[in-house]
Amino acid sequence: MPTDAEHTAPPAALEELAGTKVVVTGGSGFIGGHVVAALCRLGARVVSVDRRPAPAFRCHPDGQHGVEVVHGDLREPEVVAAAVGPGTSAVVHLAAQTQVLRSVEDPQGTFENNVLVTHYLLERCREMGVGAFVLASTNAVVGSGASGTLREGVPLGPLTPYGATKAADEMLLSCYSSVYGVRGVALRFTNVYGPGMSEKDSIVPRLMRTAASGGTFEVYGDGLQVRDYVNVADVAAAVLLGLAQPGLRGPLVIGSGRSVSVMDVVAVVEQSMGAKLNVHHGPAKAGEMPAVVVDNSLARSWGWVPAVSLEQGVAQVVEEWGYKDGAGRAQPA
Numbered sequence: 001m002p003t004d005a006e007h008t009a010p011p012a013a014l015e016e017l018a019g020t021k022v023v024v025t026g027g028s029g030f031i032g033g034h035v036v037a038a039l040c041r042l043g044a045r046v047v048s049v050d051r052r053p054a055p056a057f058r059c060h061p062d063g064q065h066g067v068e069v070v071h072g073d074l075r076e077p078e079v080v081a082a083a084v085g086p087g088t089s090a091v092v093h094l095a096a097q098t099q100v101l102r103s104v105e106d107p108q109g110t111f112e113n114n115v116l117v118t119h120y121l122l123e124r125c126r127e128m129g130v131g132a133f134v135l136a137s138t139n140a141v142v143g144s145g146a147s148g149t150l151r152e153g154v155p156l157g158p159l160t161p162y163g164a165t166k167a168a169d170e171m172l173l174s175c176y177s178s179v180y181g182v183r184g185v186a187l188r189f190t191n192v193y194g195p196g197m198s199e200k201d202s203i204v205p206r207l208m209r210t211a212a213s214g215g216t217f218e219v220y221g222d223g224l225q226v227r228d229y230v231n232v233a234d235v236a237a238a239v240l241l242g243l244a245q246p247g248l249r250g251p252l253v254i255g256s257g258r259s260v261s262v263m264d265v266v267a268v269v270e271q272s273m274g275a276k277l278n279v280h281h282g283p284a285k286a287g288e289m290p291a292v293v294v295d296n297s298l299a300r301s302w303g304w305v306p307a308v309s310l311e312q313g314v315a316q317v318v319e320e321w322g323y324k325d326g327a328g329r330a331q332p333a
């Protein structure tokens with residue numbers, strides 16, 4: 001097994017990103033903040049575009065140095081044009097309507113935000129001769145293949161508008177890759193967690209909020225449904241790999257390769273906090289998949305290694321929220 005040090009040591013290909021201009025859409029978001037910081041550390045010239053104000057990127061001790069910020073909505077073509085300017089080498093497309101339930105309520109809005117924006121960006125890349133496009137995709141594109149292990153060859157079969165829009169994005173990417181030479185990589189993330197996700201509604205921040213409020217955490221059903229959790233630092237490393245490996249194109253499953261139950265996650269959080277949480281079992285959610293298990297061997301064959309264990313990653317989040325012996329802040333530091 002490679003060690004963390006081997007994982008974090010940049011391969012020679014990563015050094016080639018130094019000085020290149022990379023546009024990150026959704027740079028103010030959870031994953032975006034980590035990707036922007038990782039690119040800055042490699043010496044890339046980063047353009048972050050988002051409709052939310054940019055955070056103080058943790059690139060250099062002096063704040064946002066090295067990051068150009070474009071503030072606007074990518075459904076507006078002029079925002080796309082302002083972001084993807086002359087000299088752009090690559091686009092990392094993270095901006096999206098990311099909530100599955102909202103996508104069910106608003107398929108039209110989800111299409112506009114997730115498919116039209118991707119199309120506008122790819123068109124701009126074609127016009128500007130941009131060489132590479134890394135898309136944040138999801139294993140939800142193969143929803144109906146979920147009875148077995150998820151890998152790149154499982155046929156597309158999304159079950160929600162969210163999954164369908166990401167599958168459509170992958171199709172557009174495939175076309176622009178083969179016809180127009182915009183090399184496309186679709187990274188299919190599992191459940192991403194780590195520091196910086198206080199605004200998200202996924203299990204780890206929900207557990208943190210439960211602990212802060214002293215309230216009760218509701219588990220849907222028996223809590224034995226398993227999921228794959230991948231740390232955001234490993235996700236950022238996968239994005240860098242997608243940018244830096246010139247032969248890499250098409251979908252790539254990015255997950256830790258270890259699936260654990262909801263009750264396991266609760267236990268890891270309790271262990272890390274040194275305190276018990278109030279847990280209540282509510283009714284199971286209709287249509288919820290009993291298991292998500294992924295095979296990450298293709299990503300590994302390209303040199304990607306999930307280096308942060310769930311225990312290490314949860315400890316980072318617990319520290320961010322300032323927990324010790326059951327006491328913590330209502331918000332992370």
Ligand SMILES: NC(=O)c1ccc[n+]([C@@H]2O[C@H](COP(=O)([O-])OP(=O)(O)OC[C@H]3O[C@@H](n4cnc5c(N)ncnc54)[C@H](O)[C@@H]3O)[C@@H](O)[C@H]2O)c1
Nearest residue numbers: 026028029030031050051073074094095096136189191192
């Ligand atoms: N977090 C996960 O577990 C996970 C799993 C699979 C895939 N993904 C994908 O990874 C990407 C990033 O996810 P995240 O968790 O960082 O989400 P996030 O919601 O934290 O960040 C998304 C950012 O995109 C911005 N954005 C959305 N639409 C925009 C628009 N039209 N114009 C400008 N900015 C816009 C938002 O303001 C936000 O800052 C998304 O594409 C998501 O679908 C995430």
